[in-house]
Amino acid sequence: MDVYLKQCTDYTNAEEVLLPLLEKYKDLFSKNDRVLVKPNMLSPNHVGSGITTNPKIVEIVLKFLLSLGTKPFVGDSPATGNAISVAKANGVYEICKELDIPIVELDDPVEVDGENFRGFKVSRKVLEADKIVNIAKLKTHVQMIMTLAVKNTFGCIVGKEKSAWHFRAKTNTNFANVLIDIHNIVNPTLNIIDGIEGMEGNGPANGKKKKFNVIGISESAYALDHAIIKSLKIKEKYVYIIKEAARRNLIPDYNLISNWNAPGIKLPLTTPIFETVTNITRVFERVPKINKDKCVECKICESRCPAEAINIDNDKYIDYSKCIRCYVCHEVCPQDAIKLVRKIF
Ligand code: SF4
Ligand code: SF4
Known part of the structure; x- marks a missing residue:
């Protein structure tokens, strides 16, 4: 199993870096394969926000798949908005229009059981695709610490069912296993990380944009995510998905081919160290707090x-006795009106 992490400092150079890497995997695809291309289309953010997969990366992948005679289509089930509105905001719509590629909402649920959890509502469009190319972003995540290739397949779960899984999982470790179960059901053919621009701090949507200057690719999302974590010098035990994937023996031995000069990264303040402490005292935990001046009452949260x-x-009230600290509200607020604050009361 190979993992490639290639230095790439600008989207204008992305084709010369990514295309030779894609060529190494051309035998994975056959003529007329219906290939779902699954970018990160979290929410309707503008190109260059560092939140969603850059349209240049999507364009390179789509042109490559077309050159092989496959029939690609782009799909996601965004946390806010829908696949078309997100694609229009982040530039993917224009690319697809130019190349005559359909953009689909990942709806039409089919219930599928995972290894640990049962009854995932996975989009039929995912299950019926011949191949899947997963194109994730390199970002921090206030709940999971990092969001990379494994977590990106969570978008194959239909609509609000995604929020419901936060509730059912209850703990971060359980939620990591939910994400792993889903990833194994989706089982992408090829995984790519767009890390030219990403996010640090309180990602995945309201952190700080950061240039990481890397494109990664591998058949195994577990190996790819692991290689990125190691290169960024993040301890495996901090990243729930990696920790649980290792426990479940899902990270294969891999051969790392890298020329990436990985920068430092600021993690979210919700590291597992704090989780251990909060499990005992419940004093230092962070809770969402709405900035009433910034809130526009859209009610997405x-x-x-x-x-x-x-x-x-009710005056933008949050009932902390009900709140499970999943931070979905912080992730989806388009106004960055929800802060995570220490609950010392
Ligand atoms: S906090 Fe954010 S998501 Fe919630 S209603 Fe206000 S603006 Fe909308
Ligand atoms: S208030 Fe926010 S953090 Fe709490 S359960 Fe709801 S979405 Fe999750």
């Missing part, structure tokens, strides 16, 4: 909260 803990009409 309320509709996405899996614990029904938010009531915008």
Whole structure:
């Protein structure tokens, strides 16, 4: 199993870096294969936000797949908005229009059981695709610490079912196993990380944009994510998905081919060290707090909260006795109006 991590400092150079890497995997695809290309299309953010997969990377992948005679289509089930609105905001729509590639909403659920959890509502469009190319971003994540290739396949779960899994999982370790179960069901043919620009701090949507200057690729998302974590010098035990994937023997031995000069990264403040402490004392845990001046009362957070803990009409109230600290509200707020603060009360 090979993992490639290649230095790439700008999207204008991405083709000369990514295309030779894609060529190494051309035998994975056959003529007329219906290939789902699954970028990170979290929410309707502008190109260059560092939040969603850059359209240049999507364009390179789509042109490569077309050159092989496959029939690619782009799909996701975004946390806010829908696949078309996100694609219009982040530039993927224009690319698809130019190349005559359909963009689909990953809806039409089919129930599938995972190894640890049962009843995942996976989009039929995912299950019926011949091949899947998973194109993730390199970002921090306030709940999972990092979001990379394994977590990107969570978008194959239909609509609000994603929020429901936060609630069912309850703990971060369980949620990591939910994500792993889903990733194994989706089982992408090829995994790519767009890490030219990403996010550090309180990602995946309201952190700080950061240039990581890397493109990664591998048949194994576990190996790819592991190689990135190691290169960034992040301890494996901090990253729930990597820790649980290692426990479940899912990270294969791999051969790393890298010329990446990995920079430093600021992690979210919710590291597992704090989780251990909070499990004992519940004093230092961080809770969402709405900045009432910034809030525009769109109610996206309320509709996405899996614990029904938010009531915008009731003076933007959050019921902390219900809140499970999943931070979905922080992730989906388009105004960055939700901060995570220490609960010392
Ligand atoms: S906190 Fe954010 S997501 Fe929630 S209602 Fe206000 S602006 Fe919308
Ligand atoms: S209030 Fe926010 S952090 Fe708490 S359960 Fe709801 S979405 Fe999750």
